[in-house]
Amino acid sequence: MNFRKPTPIQQAAIPVILEQHDLIACAQTGTGKTAAYVLPLLDKISHAGHNHTSTLILVPTRELAKQIDDQIAGFAYFVSATSIAIYGGNKGESWDQQKNAITSGADIIIATPGRLIAHMNMGYVKFDQLDYLVLDEADKMLDMGFMPDLLRIVSELPVKRQTLMFSATMPPKIRELARKILKNPKEINLAISKPAEGIDQRMYLTYDKQKPKLLEHLLKDLTVQSMIIFTSRKSAVNEIVRILQKMGHKAEGITSDRTQDEREATLQGFRNKQFQILVATDIMSRGIDIDNISHILNYDVPQDAEDYIHRIGRTARASTTGTAITFINEKDQIRVKRIERLIERELPKLENPEEIGPGPAFEPSKHRDTDRAKPRNKSRKKPGQKSTAPDAKLTEPVVPKERRPKSNKPKPSRPKPVAENQQDRPKELYKPKPRFNKKRSNKSTGETPASEATPAVQSEE
Known part of the structure; x- marks a missing residue:
């Protein structure tokens, strides 16, 4: 062997x-x-x-x-x-x-x-x-x-x-x-978490809409014996295969949705050089040993930094050489920083060719800040939608604050909330009483509802 x-x-x-x-x-x-x-x-x-x-x-x-x-x-x-x-x-x-x-x-x-x-x-x-x-x-x-x-x-x-x-x-x-x-x-x-030394790693800063053109440009210049294109989305596999086939390349896709017979037939066809390019998800990134894979292309940056190492590890096996290319959009830049921390090496970021147009600048900290700001904006909208309710209650916290000095006089700490609750509740429940008193005003004096309010509070407590 x-x-x-x-x-x-x-x-x-x-x-x-x-x-x-x-x-x-x-x-x-x-x-x-x-x-x-x-x-x-x-x-x-x-x-x-x-x-x-x-x-x-x-x-x-x-x-x-x-x-x-x-x-x-x-x-x-x-x-x-x-x-x-x-x-x-x-x-x-x-x-x-x-x-x-x-x-x-x-x-x-x-x-x-x-x-x-x-x-x-x-x-x-x-x-x-x-x-x-x-x-x-x-x-x-x-x-x-x-x-x-x-x-x-x-x-x-x-x-x-x-x-x-x-x-x-x-x-x-x-x-x-x-x-x-x-x-x-x-x-x-x-050599934990380190790619093989024979891998030439390159990264291109590009927007998602520019990726098909960039892929076509690279395939014209590269001498590809066989290539695996990795994507993190199963739904993107067939789309990338169609793009490659329109360019005139022989390509097939493999995902976990395919039957096992279909997956084995596709893999065997790739091993036998029946087609040049295989498009796959991360099911192909672990342990699969195929000879003479000259290029790995990450159509998007993997979610986990370790998966990057496994993806590009499909090339340059057994002390050979290979090339690993990664497309970076503006949202994936934070993941690139994680990869660089893991492999303890800064990777070169290349710009798009002139005919494709400029891609995003490499500013991972900027995109990280915007990502962190998004949940804050969403959280602000929710209270904004119910702005009337908080405004109506703004005056209520003032009442217990004014009464706190009186309730703080007792030394024991536990009775304090009880005393405050007993003082606050009558004030909160006392407000609607005058509305009923207006209806009863012909039958009773102003003192009668106040005397009736006390047992009502006690019964609710």
């Missing part, structure tokens, strides 16, 4: 895994993390002669599950080890195939958490003899909200096992999960 020497993460992780230690490993995307745990585990499986499922690998996406399964098939060509990828979105017969693999005890199961729990709910999943648990792209699984599912799955596993956690970033929530499921783990940190 063209492996000549181990990558740094492989060289550091393989001995730790062979020594039976739990491990939390963090390294750049595209540095060979999959082989770092698959190779030593296959070595163990080949010598143990298990007749049960010994290894469970949990991953965030279907594409990554299938890719790892394919890699295991290559690594285990001369090893008597079986594996299966378990994920949703397939046809009905795939469920039965997955069930048979689980019940017959496939050596290695690669699964997405949601699909695995669906099988576990049926009652036939038995992991009581599991030896090894691997969490690949652990940070992405937590970002996708899989924490409860992961804890549920772990609760069904033997306490005595070896647990390996691999991630490209190390946020605090990863530390929290590691404390819950790992025991005295060894830790490997290699």
Whole structure:
């Protein structure tokens, strides 16, 4: 498979895994993390002669599950080890195939958490003899909200096992999960949150309406072998594909809305160079290994800074080179500052070509201030709409303020609000009484309503 020497993460992780230690490993995307745990585990499986499922690998996406399964098939060509990828979105017969693999005890199961729990709910999943648990792209699984599912799955596993956690970033929530499921783990940190050195990163300041023209201009000048265009909106994928096809480029799109068969066919077509440009959401940003991707283009800036690293990590894999281009509109400038803080590097911001027109100036602090001002304006409108009510009550707070010196004379602190309430309430309730007194004025004197007001207040209290 063209492996000549181990990558740094492989060289550091393989001995730790062979020594039976739990491990939390963090390294750049595209540095060979999959082989770092698959190779030593296959070595163990080949010598143990298990007749049960010994290894469970949990991953965030279907594409990554299938890719790892394919890699295991290559690594285990001369090893008597079986594996299966378990994920949703397939046809009905795939469920039965997955069930048979689980019940017959496939050596290695690669699964997405949601699909695995669906099988576990049926009652036939038995992991009581599991030896090894691997969490690949652990940070992405937590970002996708899989924490409860992961804890549920772990609760069904033997306490005595070896647990390996691999991630490209190390946020605090990863530390929290590691404390819950790992025991005295060894830790490997290699260039956390840093893109590969072979990536040429460029950013263009452009308005949304200028993006199609800028894309067309760049594609004329770039020598593109294959390109992935990332967008944060599923609805934008088909729109960008249509723009590219009108320009004469072969392009296809892939989103989570497509069926699994459609997603696999599109991905395979891209691998086979049947079309040059793939437009995708962030489901393609994690762990997907495709050779010779020369360019990554972020049609918009990702919401999370870590996702930027994963997106551009699809190029310049295995010590090659690549180009990453990002379009920045005025609203995305704050996100760019977060990315630069994460990677500890300021990225070059380029202006639009003359024929496209000037884009926005890079002023993240200005846009941040306007964003913060928006909720304030909205909050001001609400009281403004009911301006008469606050104005009518403006005189009421003055009354208790004038009476406070009298009520403050008692030393105990608790009786104070009681005394004030008893004084304020008659004054508030006493105001409407004269209206009724006007109707009763022919029958009673002015003193009678005042005498009747006191018991009315007492009864309401």
